[in-house]
Amino acid sequence: MQALRRLFVCSLLISFIRISTTTALDTISPSRSMRDGETLISAGGNFQLGFFSPGTSKGRYLGIWYSVHTETVVWVANRETPLGDSSGVLKVTEQGLLVLLNSTNRIVWSSNSSTTAGNPVSQLMDSGNLVVKDGNETNPVNLLWQSFDYPCDTFLPEMKLGWDLVTGLERYLSSWRSTEDPAPGEFSSRMDRRGFPQVVTMKGAKIMSRPGSWNGLHFTGYPYNPQTQASPTLEYEIVLNKDEVYYEYRLLNTSMFSRYVLNPSGTAHQFTWVYQTHSWELSSAVQADQCQNYALCGAYTSCSVNVSPICACLKGFVPKSPKDWNSGYWSDGCVRKIPLACSSGDGFLNYTGVKLPDTSSSWYDKSMSLKECNGLCLNNCSCTAYANLDIREGGTGCLLWFGNLTDMTQFTSGGGQDLYIRMAASELDGIERKSTFKKKKLPIILIGSAVFLVWFIIGLILYIRKRKLRNQGVTKDYLGEDREDMELPLFDLSTLAKATNDFSSSNKLGEGGFGPVYKGTLIGGKEIAVKRLSKNSGQGTIEFKNEVILIARLQHRNLVKLLGCCVQEEEKILIYEFMPNKSLDFFIFDQEGQKLLDWPTCFHIIGGIARGLLYLHQDSRLRIIHRDLKASNVLLDNDMIPKISDFGLAKTFGSDQSRGNTNRVVGTYGYMSPEYAIDGIFSMKSDVFSFGVILLEMLSRKKNRGFSHPDHHLNLLGHAWTLWIQDKQLELIDTTLYDSCNISEVLRCLHVGLLCVQRVPEDRPNMSYVVLMLSSDITLPPPKQPGFYTERSVPESPSRNRPFSVNYFSTTVIEAR
Incomplete structure (x- = not known):
């Protein structure tokens, strides 16, 4: 009897040990590490974490693979730093870091969590996600770190492909370099945030394919049959909100396995596991046809x-x-x-x-x-x-x-x-x-055309009558004949006073040479920016009329939108769309603002400014030279879309005109081209020069005007040129861009910037070529020495009156919006 009792106790003890061992297989902690030869197995047995060597490679990698098919690796930790032997150890530190150590206890890979926990553990989830969390935390969302934030070549269900807009984290796929080398290859699949977000597959910085935009049911670039989708096994979704932009898919049948893989040749495949054959079945291939x-x-x-x-x-x-x-x-x-x-x-x-x-x-x-x-x-x-x-x-x-x-x-x-x-x-x-x-339906068209013509005539009569009534009581003499072609809404002064709390100082956004700018809110909640010509200003009347006439005729997503004007009671006021993110100079010259401007956003802004200038120079009804392009005149909307503003100094050109000359040089020193600042000659190449200065300022996060360096007395343009000829281009790039920058894009932008600020106008590219250079991988010509290579005073000619600002403000600047 006593022997049976001992046997029963032993059996319970063995069972307890087995249960404890089984439940601990998916987790490690500071007191329990994992060595080469051991594995973690997720609670449901779907995935395993361990060490492996791909193909004939002798290097050892830490990775995650399917339990049903151990050759299918879905994630690799030390992609670029393989271990040379089988002495690797995976540990969780007391601070909550996941570290991979080699035989000399040197860290060859680690998670990058900055948050600590009192009881950190690392667990392999049944989704294939390796997480680090507080062992006392019951909320599955509260994680210190997760492998799903750092995908490799495989896109799994519940994984997000896209952006965390709060932290700036981009989750994207990158192919293996080869079937036996898991290091990042040249292909990637990511979420392009420009415009309406879309998934793209890229080779370096060049887009190779895109599945088309998401329309709520499917990607428009794939064949779609609703009948075959009656009983789907996968559910897809694109999430767009102020915190995140990402694409994901989920399994509706949790007993199946599905994965997307971006292979080393750049082809994306979807596979489904077939239990009957114990193999992967190809479900789709993105690059299915030409x-x-x-x-x-x-x-x-x-x-x-x-x-x-x-x-x-x-x-x-x-x-x-x-x-x-x-x-x-x-x-x-x-x-x-x-x-x-x-x-x-x-x-x-x-x-x-x-x-x-x-x-x-x-x-x-x-x-x-x-x-x-x-x-x-x-x-x-x-x-x-x-x-x-x-x-x-x-x-x-x-x-x-x-x-x-x-x-x-x-x-x-x-x-x-x-x-x-x-x-x-x-x-x-x-x-x-x-x-x-x-x-043979010509009668229907004729009838429709007749009806349309009648309604068009009626609409035209009503429009002319409404416009005539609206113009009554307005000071038409101020704007002259140009007013007739603008179709610009006229605001009542009392409406603007109410919107701005009677132009209250608490609503004031900033002030430039033109006068103060106020934030206003119209009835209905629409926010506006109100630019008011100062009555005491000795300047601005010409600029006001110029801006009204010009910008009212321009429509482009990268130009600030003029909503209307007011010319009542000797007031001269312009009403613009309100830009909640103020101007570009805040983000590139302010220490706090710099933290908010990562490289993808920076590159997006550069492209937007270039397209806005291209529209002014080539695609608008008028050929317009801005003459005062600078960081403070580039406004940013809620989605960080750049909009060129302040057209008070702009000039129009005829279709056969290439340059102009003025006795009144106005603008902002530091952005003005040499031929304009010294000789009063301006052209489209003057704006190209200003664009190049902005581009270099964005890369360096330094102002051209007032730049200083301990090794020389050159300005920013001279400093950039010196680094270029010394083959030290990356030294120009500010450290705040390091974590998010694409090196090839950054170097191309630096190259383009130097081409734009070349001393001789004819050497500078036009904006159509600038847009092409920024958006493609064409070979770029070598740049020549920039204008204003050194910081120096601009010689003053007694025959010219050249008022320009030396403190970075032009006569029409609006500093805050």
Whole structure:
């Protein structure tokens, strides 16, 4: 009996030991480490963590793999620092850091958590996520660190691909260098935040493919059949809010395994585990056909693998280079047969079943209707197309495109979405006539045209009457004949006084040579910036009229929008859209602001400024030279989209004019080009010089004017040039950009900046070439010595009056918005 009792006790003890061992297999702590040869197994047995050597490699890596197929590695810790032997140890420190040690106890890899815990543990979850947390914490969200924040080449369910906007963390896939080397390769899949966020696959800094924008149900670049999606196994979602922008998918059947892999050749595959065959089944391949190659056919084209040739111009467009097009080189794309007339009767042509174009130069709103979207696009001269943001429940939201439309695919059976492309009215009439004659429905068109004409005449009469009433009592003499062409709303002085609390000092945003600027709130909650000409100012009247006349005719997402003006009771006031993030100089010259401006945002801003200048120089109805481009005149909206402001000093050029000359040099020293500051000669290349200064200031986080260095007395341009010729370019880059920067992008921007500030205007690139250099990997020419190589005074000619600011303020600057 006693023997049986002993046996029973022993059995209980062994069972307890087994249970304790089993429950501890998924966790390590400061008192329990894991050595090479041991593994952690997730609680449900889905995944294992341990050491491995890929293929014939002799290096040892710490990784996570599937229990059902140990050769399928989904995550690697020490991707670039393999261990040379089997002496590796994984530990959790008392501070909550996960560290990998080699035979000499040197750390070869560690987690980067900055938060500590009283009882830190590391646990392998059944999702494949390796986490570090406080062992006393019951909330699964409160983690010190997780491997899901640092993906390798595999995208797992519940993993996020995108951005944490609070911390600036980007989660993206990067391919292995080869099948036996898990070090990061040259391909990556990430979330592009420009415009409406989209997933892209890149080779270095170049986009290779994109699945198309997400429309609530699917990516528009993939074939889609609702009938085959009746019983889905995966659920997809893109999350857009003020804290996060990411794409993820979840398993609706938790007993299955699914994974996306970006392989070393840049192809993305989706695999599903098949239990019957104990193997992975290929579910989809992103690079399934030639049309998946990014922008294969160029701008304003559609690609279709079911026709030959696969590239075709959209209706109303013709090949830009017919000779190249006919030879099978389609990358130059197509151009319009008839230019847009903007407010003179443009319309939209509906394309069905297309992969929506690249959204990097788009704008979106989640709540607008398609009808409101149509009106918004029609009223913006730069808008080239629109579509529903979300097609569920009949369609909601608005997606607008600005600039060229690229990377479109035409689907013949399932997939894609409706897209409405802007066309000149005469072009639409021609397309509609062809379609009508083919279908023999000419009477319907004639009746519709007659009805449209009647309504158009009625609308025109009402518009003229309303405009005439609105202009009554307004000081038309001040703006002269230009007022008739501006269609600019006129604000009542009492309305502005109420919006700004009677121009209260508490509403004051800043003040420049023009006068003070106030924040205002109209009835209904719309926020505005009110720029008021100071009555005591000896300057500004000419600038005020200039700005009203010019900017009222400009519409571009990278130019600040003028909402209206007021010229009552001797007041001269401009009303702008309110920019909550103030101006660019705050972010690049302020220590606190610098922390908020990471490299992806910086690069996005650089591109936006360049596109805004290109519009002024080439694409607007007027050719405009800004003459006072600087960091404080670049405003940032809520999404950090840059908008060029302050057109008080701007000049218009004729189509055949290349430069101008003035006896009154005004602007901001430090940004002015040499030929303008010394001789009063200005041109588009003057703005290019200013852009180059801004670019170098953004990289260095230093002002050109007043820059100092212990080794020399050069200004910022001279310092950058010295580092360039000494092949020490990276020394110019401020340390705040190190953690987030893409080295190839940074070096290209530095190169472009030096090209823009070259001393001779003819050596500087025009803005169309600047945009091309920033957005592609073309070979760049070597830069020459910059203008104002050293800090020096500008010689004053007795025949010229050249008021310019030496303290970084121009005559029309608005410092805060």
